[in-house]
Amino acid sequence: MAQRIDVKDLNVYYSAFKAVEGVSMSVEPRTVTAFIGPSGCGKSTFLRTLNRMHEVIPGGRVEGSVLLNGRDLYDKNVDPVAVRRTVGMVFQRPNPFPTMSIFDNVAAGLRLNGEKKKKVLEERVEKSLRGANLWNEVKDRLAKPGAGLSGGQQQRLCIARAIAVQPQVLLMDEPCSALDPISTMAVEDLINELKTDYTIVIVTHNMQQAARVSDRTAFFNLAATGKPGRLIEINDTDKIFSNPTEKATEDYISGRFG
Numbered sequence: 124m125a126q127r128i129d130v131k132d133l134n135v136y137y138s139a140f141k142a143v144e145g146v147s148m149s150v151e152p153r154t155v156t157a158f159i160g161p162s163g164c165g166k167s168t169f170l171r172t173l174n175r176m177h178e179v180i181p182g183g184r185v186e187g188s189v190l191l192n193g194r195d196l197y198d199k200n201v202d203p204v205a206v207r208r209t210v211g212m213v214f215q216r217p218n219p220f221p222t223m224s225i226f227d228n229v230a231a232g233l234r235l236n237g238e239k240k241k242k243v244l245e246e247r248v249e250k251s252l253r254g255a256n257l258w259n260e261v262k263d264r265l266a267k268p269g270a271g272l273s274g275g276q277q278q279r280l281c282i283a284r285a286i287a288v289q290p291q292v293l294l295m296d297e298p299c300s301a302l303d304p305i306s307t308m309a310v311e312d313l314i315n316e317l318k319t320d321y322t323i324v325i326v327t328h329n330m331q332q333a334a335r336v337s338d339r340t341a342f343f344n345l346a347a348t349g350k351p352g353r354l355i356e357i358n359d360t361d362k363i364f365s366n367p368t369e370k371a372t373e374d375y376i377s378g379r380f381g
């Protein structure tokens with residue numbers, strides 16, 4: 124189910140502004156890759172190109188290619204909606220559908236895909252909530268609003284919603300930045316479990332988190348304000364945090380700038 128990603132010579136624009144330049148990298152299936160780097164270097168922008176979410180922003184445009192198991196997501200015959208089904212996303216702030224119950228939040232994507240059978244929906248909702256480590260906490264109140272859960276539970280609900288449609292890749296944009304340390308730990312444990320089934324890419328400002336959850340780390344940087352962000356180095360997380368190849372990476376991880 125998990126897929127590999129190969130990015131080649133990617134440039135990303137907001138209208139005339141080139142926000143990210145010349146990124147080439149590969150992500151292996153069933154691994155967690157963390158994106159780190161100073162604010163504004165294009166981590167979130169680049170992440171959104173991996174499921175064609177960037178182009179929903181007016182002026183958003185991409186050059187280069189993103190291959191998912193060898194198939195270019197930007198091929199003119201590829202449907203962006205189908206891409207977003209294959210490559211799911213979890214955002215910084217938990218964003219459950221506010222008027223929907225816990226059950227309906229998780230079932231929403233399945234229903235959108237045309238699934239109507241009650242039994243199938245029930246099975247998939249339970250499996251997804253179990254997968255997100257939330258089942259035991261919510262199984263007796265599935266009909267209650269998703270918005271009534273704690274922040275950490277809401278984020279796990281959003282992860283359940285994302286995995287319910289069985290994506291092949293899961294993108295996470297600072298998924299713990301609005302969470303307390305206990306909820307953060309729960310989500311980090313979950314990421315660790317999910318990587319047996321999914322390819323995961325996570326943007327994080329928290330370097331300890333990158334060190335804890337990821338197998339590979341990509342460091343992005345800006346040459347100067349107003350210049351595009353670039354990928355400086357990608358390597359095994361242990362290597363990035365113990366003996367990076369580039370001086371800029373070492374300066375960043377040792378807190379000398381950024």
Ligand SMILES: Nc1ncnc2c1ncn2[C@@H]1O[C@H](COP(=O)(O)OP(=O)(O)OP(=O)(O)O)[C@@H](O)[C@H]1O
Nearest residue numbers: 137140142160161162163164165166167168169180
């Ligand atoms: N909707 C937008 N329109 C125009 N420019 C944008 C838009 N979103 C982001 N940018 C610009 O693109 C560049 C990269 O921003 P991005 O949010 O991807 O960086 P980031 O590394 O994720 O930052 P942070 O760590 O602060 O979230 C920045 O110069 C930013 O101002």
